[in-house]
Amino acid sequence: MKKHPPRRKPQPVTGAYEEFMSRAYTMELEAIERYAQFAEQLDTHNNREVANLFRKLSQIESLHAKRILEEMKWPSMPALGAAYAWEGPEGPETAPFGELHYLMQPYHALEIALQCEEQAQQYYESIAASKAPRRVRAVAAEMAEEEREHVRLIRDWLKKVPKPAAGWDRDPDPPRMGD
């Protein structure tokens, strides 16, 4: 069993701007974790190429998260308010578990990433257009612009990756999980 080191209680978030930035940071953290989980899942099924691609996506997201911490001069993530929850089932940049397949190809992984970046862009755009405080709207607009750039980069990346042929998921001997 894992040992739990003594941990300090995180400081509560104060102010709308800090609340917004902590949400942005959480969004990145969730994306980092999910891509890392996907990499592990594909490693288990010996699909190294796609596993490495998900690992790379996870690393890219961690750079974004690090930048938020540096900008906010936070040593670590502050605690979010009790009412905090995403509007959808998960964070806007978190890829759903159900999109994977053990025979998937890099093209599919990039399609998932594209969808996540588009959702993140829409999320920030909606905040920029909302009645949030001016500072929050200004930063949200900047972040939406960044996400738009990510969308463009992934679209370019997709053009360089072969599109999977029909029947890519056909397997005459699908996996059997030994107990």
Added chain:
Amino acid sequence: MNAPLAAVPLTAKDFKSDYKPVWCPGCGDYSVLSAITKALAMLNLRPENVAVVSGIGCSSRIPAYTTCYGFHGVHGRSLPAATGLKVARPDLTVLVASGDGDGYSIGGNHFVHACRRNVDLTYIVMDNHVYGMTKGQPSPTTEPDWSSKLAPGGTGLREFHPLVIALASGANFIARAFSGDPNGTANLIAEAIRHPGFSFLEVLSPCVTFRPEQRQWKDRAHPAPVAATDDPVRAARRILTDDGFNIGVLFRGKRPAFKTGGAAPTHSPDDLATAFSL
């Protein structure tokens, strides 16, 4: 739920073990594992005060993937093991993980009687309408016309309706979740744990390998249109007439949980062994 709480809040990661799951990528069970760990963190529990008991099947691998105490038992027999554990150690929060084959076929009889006994357990069944671990045989919840290499033309057998069976047998809390909504599933698991007595949570958890069409469940799952009731008659009508994709708490009963604990045992296990000695 009556386990001691963590002094400093833990996160979902604290409930995940170092073992990497071997389910197929895209399997709904990843999401259920994530929801369980989130729910335990949400309830401010500690891993050493929680036990996860399972039988056999893809979903029954869950105990190894948590840092809680775990028991990966005999096929279909997770509920008797969990009942014994809860009766002997009422201080633990006991979760039981199962699938539609393990829970409704091999363990079908135990399911009925666990509902009836109403011991304070949380039974999480990951239902994908197929035996995934053994390559796609029809299970008790498989549709009668689902045709596959192993059952050409379908079985022609009527599906088992676990929620109705649970209600008729006396389960004190009945809910349905969808693995495509991990946060919603985490909330339902937390609610099931908090509710006294036997709580049954059916999780629609797609098998993307043998039932790839279940990816479309994300378009079918929807929140239950009405609030949970404590009236079994109304609950029965709702459960019998819903489309099988109503997500949320469907029945919240008021039956007192089976009383565990009580007086200290007056006989030791050695006394028992002596009584049976030849």
